[in-house]
Amino acid sequence: MTSRLPPRGNVTTSYAHSEKKRDGSTVPATSPSVRARVRGAERSSMAPLRPLSRLPGLNSANVLLVESEEQFQQRLADRLVEETTFTVNVRLAKSLPLPVENEESRPRIDLVVFIINLTSELSLQSAEASVKCLDHRYFLGKVSFMVTNARNVAAPGERLDAVRKLAASLHCALLFAEDQTPDGVTNATERLLTILKVAAGLVPMTTALYLSNLTRGTALRDIDQPSFD
């Protein structure tokens, strides 16, 4: 019916160096759409990412996807940039803090999404460490957590509880995603876009803080025994 318009947004990957790496080594790009490369070996500064350091773009939104395993974020990014009603720019990162060299070219990030794979403990730990590198003003509705493999038998219940507690204590939305099927990826994209539009100020009469109050969860969840006595 309608022809597919070419994506207006673009995907950028920035690699954060861990503090241990001292010598310079260029990190090869994983896909042709990557435009920014990280060079040099300076120690990344600990300056946190700030939400209001730049002016917003017209009819556009910028989202940062942080995932230590770097698998789901690429597929999500490809779907996100296909949005046509407004321009979506996606930046990918393995962890925070982001390298200092890119700070000049980096636009204002409207939404930071931490993708956590419940079957890997490393994923959760990396997300917990990265969360500390965000400016506190992001936690007024501009951060959300996306969890994959929640229904997998290999994911222990305590890890999910820990993620829930983390999201509840930071007043962030917690989304679950099915990353194995294309339908699941499409749905995850739609949900992210719903939050992104609000965070970028594109929905009238709604702010990110307002939405975060509606989507905030509580930590305690003892569902195993709903006792009706």
Next chain:
Amino acid sequence: MLTDFTQLEAGTPVNGNDEVERNMVLVEKLAYSKGLSPEAISIMLEFAMSLRMGTSLCARVLKCLIPATLVPQEAVVRAVVWLSVGKIPVSTQILFIKWVLTVFDMIDAKDQLRAVYGFIFNFVTEENLCPFICHLLYLLTRKESVVSCSMLILFPQGRQPFLLSLLSLYKVFCPEMVMLSIPSRIKSGFRNHNMPWKSALIAVQKGAGPHVAAGISPASTTIKTNPRKRVWGFSKEAQTEPSSCGKVVPLVQLHSFAQLLENMHRIELPAQMGSLLGSSLALQYLDCVQDESALLRLNFWLGYALHEEFLFCGDRGASQNSQEALPFLDRLLSTQHFLQEGFSCSEAFLYKFLNVWDGSLLRPQILGLLSNIPVVPSAQIRQLLFEPLMQLFFTSSLFFKCGLMECLNNMLLKWLTWHSVYALEDDLDISLNSHTSINMTLSGFKDSVMELVDFVGRLASLGLQLEGCHSLLLSFVLDFYETVCDMFMKYGLPLVVMPPPGVFYPALFATDPVSVDRLAYIMHRYKVNFTSAKSQEELTKAFHISRQMVREFNHYIIVMVNCLWNSKMFQLDMGLSLGEDLLLKSKVPQYWASFDLVHHPAFMSYAVDFHHRDMDLNSIKVRGHF
């Protein structure tokens, strides 16, 4: 090749024995491709469990015992006897019991196994085997078996879930023999044991053809009217069936309602309770008889199947998941629709599933199951239901919002229908089709309904705001309020709840005429309900209408009439007060008439249509801002 196995003597060395190795490889290949025939199973099982060639081959044989069609029960009974000889290592014993549990439905008859029930029961005392033996006993137990067993052995073992499940089944059969109290819901009774063989079983059965029942998806009994000779000769046939012993008739053999009525008092339920889900005959029987043990077993099996398929699934490909999952859920939905109520295990499953749901996986089925859950007490409804739904609602697309609205509307409808059927004055006896019965008073029920209506009102107001008063969402919201406005007249519930302003005003100022019309209809129904409730209040003095609600209703009616009829919009005390200077700044001429019947944007199409009939378009004097 198989005869070689029977002829092997005890003590033949395994290591370096090429012939045995070759035969083993052949057997394994056959097993994984087509499955083993009943005779082959018999021979291999005997060979393994008798430990003729030592313990190492035993485990290997057990792992490749994939049956093609059936498993002869004599082989299983003999193997159980070998179990007690005492030379098999514990891990292999456990493997054997797990195998029996996996192929349980394929064992051709169970009467010999039941004959050795007491013998199997003795294994309960062994700590390592206990969980699996309990599961096996659970599947085999009949009323007769319970009487013959000693309960005292089970007491000191503690309150593990598998023991409690078995005890609860015993309690259902013989309540006087079980003294301790069993909690009404037992956490995850029996765990899944069929992992090593499951994928191979499914592969073999797929190859064999669709008529063979798969391990986890229940066999559906077909309902056909049989030729006449079957009906006449039926009772004779039943008596010649060896497993029925002339007393009971297995449910799977009944094919028409007439037969069901004939044999009502001596029906035997199948071991695989899930097979009942597809057959309406079986469901009618269950519903009438209200057999607690059957319901318990059905609930247990269903909960276990739901958990395994959707909550604790492995890394299987998602397409395989949905191929099996979708028909299973559809069948469960149609069962619930047939019985007009939900199962308690599906309710428990849903609460857990909602917490890890992404909102789109199997959405129609999950929303369908959700609308079937029974009345939730108001103390728990927020945590169990509302919180996860809110998180999903505000982060999902418009279509999810609409779907959830419809689901909650159906839920309310079912609660109200249930109330109007079961209400006995003040005290409602809510007995769900499980062995628990929840007693809820009328006020408790009213509280739950209030909570639900308030929740939906909140979702609706905020959702409409977020979606810019989208007309599709508005239509679903008005559907809900059409149900709410008639709660008193249609369902006899003495409760009237007005829609919040976030729903009323978007509907009043909507740009499509259908919404305005439906809002008018809803307000009319509210008036009818209020007047009837008021007259009843004067008569009986038992029902008290909230004065706050009446005030809100009056306020809405005044706003609506002033706006649409009297051309008196934006006046003071009308709910929407805009300063006069602001209104003058907008340069809208005669702003007080901008939403009356003549000028309302929703009715523009009717105005144009009217002019088309009598005059041509040029003679329309367009007033104001159109």
